[in-house]
Amino acid sequence: MAEAYASARSQRCYRTRALGTIAELVTEAGALFEASEMLERELERIDLAASRFRGDSDLSQLNSAAGREVMVSPDLFEAIEVALAMAEATDGLVDPTVGVAMKRLGYDRDFADLTLGVDGQLPAEQPVPGWRSVSIDADRRAVCLPADTSLDLGATAKALAADRAAATIHDALGCGVLVSLGGDASAAGPAPVGGFSIGIADACTSREPAEAIAISSGGLASSGVGVRQWRLGPHRVHHIVDPATGLSAAPCWRTVSVAAETCVQANAASTAAIVLGERAVAWLEELRLPARLVRVDGTTVITTEGWPYSGLSLVTEQKAQ
C-alpha cells in the first residue's frame, strides 16, 4: 500500500512495495504525485525486463534459451551491459552469471516464499561460469549465454532502476529527487539544504537506523548478509554469492554501505566488499569510496575516508562495549 507523508520542511516522501522490497521517493511536495507515477512506471519496466521470478520477463526467456543467441529488449540489454560493466569494475567479484548457483542454494522463487526455508543440502563448491562467457552484440541487441548458464541481475538491476528513475524524474520535472529501492538510493537534481537524509540500518532485521547521513548527488547502497538469508536444510545461507565458490560469501561483514558516483557503482562496491571479506577496507580505501562496514557480530564499525562521523556509531575499529 503506497503512502505519502511529510519528511522535511519542503520535501515529501512516497513509499510503496515493489521488486520484493520497499521503494521510496523523496522530492518537492508539488512534484510528488507526478514523480510517483513515473517511479511506478520505471519499477514495472525493470521488473518486466530483469526479474528472475517472472515467467514472462525478458530475463526468464533469455535464461531458458541458454546456449543460443537471443535478441533481447532494450531494457534488458542495458541491464546486462551494466551488470557486465560492474563485473569488470569489480574484477569479477560481482558476477551476473550466478543464476544457477542461486538456484542450487534454493533461491529460485520470490524471497517471500523462502522464509520457511527449503529442503536440501549445501551444494559442493563450484565456480560460476563467469561474466566473460557472456557474449553480447550491441548493434543487434543480441545476447548469448553458454549452456547451463543463467543470469541473476539482482545485484545491479535494482540500482540501475534507482539511477534511471531519479534521472528520468529530474529530467522531466526539473526537481531534485531521491529514489531508494530497498535501500539502494540515487539522487538527481538540486538537493535540499543539507542534502537528502538517509538512515543507515545495521540490525538487518530492523529498519531502525543506527545513524543518518546525507547525500547531495550520486548513489548510496548497502549490502548485507542478514536480511535475505534462509535455511537450506540444516544450513543458513544468504543471497550474496561468491563467484569463486558458487556458495554464499563467507560472513565477515553484516552490512556494508558505500557512497559512489552512481547507485549502480555503490551497489557493486558494497556487494564486492561482502565477497572480499577482510580485504574490503583496503580495497574501498584504494578506490577512495566513502564506506561504512559493520562486522558480522555487530561489535565493530569501520568507516573509510569520506564517510561522515555522525556521533551515533562506533568509528574505526573501536570495539563496542
Added chain:
Amino acid sequence: MLASGSAPSLICMTPVRHANPAQRRHAASARRDGALNRLSTITRGIVVASLAAVGAMGIYVAKALPGHHATTTTSVSSGSSANSGGASSSANTLNPPSSSPSAASTPPPVTSGGS
C-alpha cells in the same frame, strides 16, 4: 713554389678571401636550405617512428588485456532514460561521489541496509 700539402688550404681559403657579397649571400642561403632540409627529414622520421610505436603499443595492449566478448561497446539508449547508472563514460569503473556524504541534519525519511 708551394709545397703540395699546402694546396688544399689555399683552395679552401680562396673563396673566403675573394668572394663578393652576392656570392657570400648565395653560399649562406645554400647552407641554410641544406640545414632546413636535413631538419625536415629528421622531423618526418621522428613523426613516422612515433606513430609506428603508438600503433605497436596499442596492438600489444589489446592482446595483453582482452575485454569481454562484446562485439561492440556502443551503449544502448532506452526509452527516456537520460543518465542511467551504466550508460556513462565511466561505466566500468567505481568512482567516488562528486561530493562526499555529510552527517544528516534532518530526520531520514528513507533507510539503507534494513531491507
